[in-house]
Amino acid sequence: xxxxxxxxxxxxxxxxxxxxxxxxxxxxxxxxxxxxxxxxxxxxxxxxxxxxxxxxxxxxxxxxxxxxxxxxxxxxxxxxxxxxxxxxxxxxxxxxxxxxxxxxxxxxxxxxxxxxxxxxxxxxxxxxxxxxxxxxxxxxxxxxxxxxxxxxxxxxxxxxxxxxxxxxxxxxxxxxxxxxxxxxxxxxxxxxxxxxxxxxxxxxxxxxxxxxxxxxxxxxxxxxxxxxxxxxxxxxxxxxxxxxxxxxxxxxxxxxxxxxxxxxxxxxxxxxxxxxxxxxxxxxxxxxxxxxxxxxxxxxxxxxxxxxxxxxxxxxxxxxxxxxxxxxxxxxxxxxxxxxxxxxxxxxxxxxxxxxxxxxxxxxxxxxxxxxxxxxxxxxxxx
Numbered sequence: 001x002x003x004x005x006x007x008x009x010x011x012x013x014x015x016x017x018x019x020x021x022x023x024x025x026x027x028x029x030x031x032x033x034x035x036x037x038x039x040x041x042x043x044x045x046x047x048x049x050x051x052x053x054x055x056x057x058x059x060x061x062x063x064x065x066x067x068x069x070x071x072x073x074x075x076x077x078x079x080x081x082x083x084x085x086x087x088x089x090x091x092x093x094x095x096x097x098x099x100x101x102x103x104x105x106x107x108x109x110x111x112x113x114x115x116x117x118x119x120x121x122x123x124x125x126x127x128x129x130x131x132x133x134x135x136x137x138x139x140x141x142x143x144x145x146x147x148x149x150x151x152x153x154x155x156x157x158x159x160x161x162x163x164x165x166x167x168x169x170x171x172x173x174x175x176x177x178x179x180x181x182x183x184x185x186x187x188x189x190x191x192x193x194x195x196x197x198x199x200x201x202x203x204x205x206x207x208x209x210x211x212x213x214x215x216x217x218x219x220x221x222x223x224x225x226x227x228x229x230x231x232x233x234x235x236x237x238x239x240x241x242x243x244x245x246x247x248x249x250x251x252x253x254x255x256x257x258x259x260x261x262x263x264x265x266x267x268x269x270x271x272x273x274x275x276x277x278x279x280x281x282x283x284x285x286x287x288x289x290x291x292x293x294x295x296x297x298x299x300x301x302x303x304x305x306x307x308x309x310x311x312x313x314x315x316x317x318x319x320x321x322x323x324x325x326x327x328x329x330x331x332x333x334x335x336x337x338x339x340x341x342x343x344x345x346x347x348x349x350x351x352x353x354x355x356x357x358x359x360x361x362x363x364x365x366x367x368x369x370x371x372x373x374x375x376x377x378x379x380x381x382x383x
Contacts, residue, residue: 044068054089059098066101074216074284075101081248081285100215210260211267214281219289222279226293227343235293237337238300241350242307243287245329245362254325262316262328269314273307297336297367304332304365312363329363336368 045064046056054060067076078097087093206218214222229235244250244266251259263286270280270288283289292300308330316325333354337346349368356374357366 041065041068052083052089054094055091057094059102060094062102063094063097072101077284100209208267208282211263211282213267213271213288214279216281216284218279219281219283219291222281222291223343223346226291227337227346229293230337236295237346238292238295238297238334239336239346239350240290240292240300240304240332240334241283241287241347241354242290242304242330242332243285243354245331245358247286247328250325250328258316258318258325265314265316266311266328266330269310270307273303273310277303297334297369300334300336301365301367304334308332308363308365331357331362332365333357334365334367 042065045061045068048054048068049056049060049064054064063075063079066072067079070076075097082089082093206215206221207213208215223237223239226235226237230237244262247259247262250262263282266288267280267282270290274280274290277295278290278292280291281289290300290303292303312327312329315327317323318325331354333350333352333356335346335349335353341349349371353366353368353371356370357364360366
């Protein structure tokens with residue numbers, strides 16, 4: 001550790017000339033602009049971690065560097081909200097943030113561990129087969145020796161003895177085969193269990209822990225899949241973005257635990273109304289995304305309004321105390337995929353329609369149709 005590395009108020013502050021020289025070695029092949037970008041964001045990340053007393057582990061540094069580099073706007077939104085609420089970035093919170101935004105690391109570990117165990121099981125199978133082959137060869141050799149003696153026997157007793165020897169060796173072969181079969185079955189069960197564990201890890205890494213629907217990673221994979229189907233097969237795709245109106249105020253008034261329950265209720269309603277029509281995900285914070293493959297714009301508008309109506313009619317109560325927290329409402333933005341527009345364009349259209357819903361009074365559904373009218377109206381005025 002260099003002299004400039006020190007512990008201040010329980011926080012490790014890192015720096016020093018040795019570290020700078022190491023970083024310069026790693027960045028010598030980058031352009032001047034790239035180097036300046038890395039240095040700037042690295043310094044900002046370390047300063048922010050120091051300011052908010054975040055222990056500078058590699059995982060925490062990855063979180064804050066990603067935030068300062070604006071590589072994940074959803075992560076930045078969450079961190080800025082936590083900073084505004086003066087939340088303490090303790091070990092538990094830091095771990096949850098890392099799991100949420102870099103869950104692929106967890107999946108990668110599961111893949112590596114599964115692969116290693118799978119290889120061990122295969123090695124066992126190969127070893128067993130090799131031993132079985134050697135044993136079978138020995139038994140075959142013994143049988144041939146016994147059979148060669150048949151031509152020389154003089155009496156029945158000797159013949160019986162030879163037959164008994166043949167039977168004994170046959171039983172040994174049978175016993176060895178049964179052992180082989182048992183070991184192969186055990187290995188098969190273990191491999192199936194490993195595959196199941198890997199699938200569970202994959203699903204977990206794509207599921208939002210609080211609401212039990214898809215997370216941002218799940219959304220990105222699904223929208224890419226549906227976009228590919230649109231390009232190759234021509235299947236329609238409709239995107240709905242929605243979020244809870246005045247959710248920050250609700251959290252401030254009743255606390256984050258009640259806010260979390262509201263998020264669960266909203267996710268449950270979305271899943272129920274969506275059914276098998278498409279995929280739903282928690283897009284970030286209090287915002288949700290719904291993907292409707294093979295659906296027209298009007299289908300998306302109708303589903304969004306149905307969800308909006310169900311949500312707005314619900315009264316939020318504490319089932320233990322009976323405390324009434326009132327009603328919540330949601331605003332929606334709907335857009336459909338067309339030829340020539342990218343995934344980012346589609347998301348932007350839905351997000352703009354959502355913003356239009358909020359600016360027009362909330363608790364409503366707006367779509368790209370209203371966006372077109374707004375643009376046309378603006379053109380007419382300017383003309």
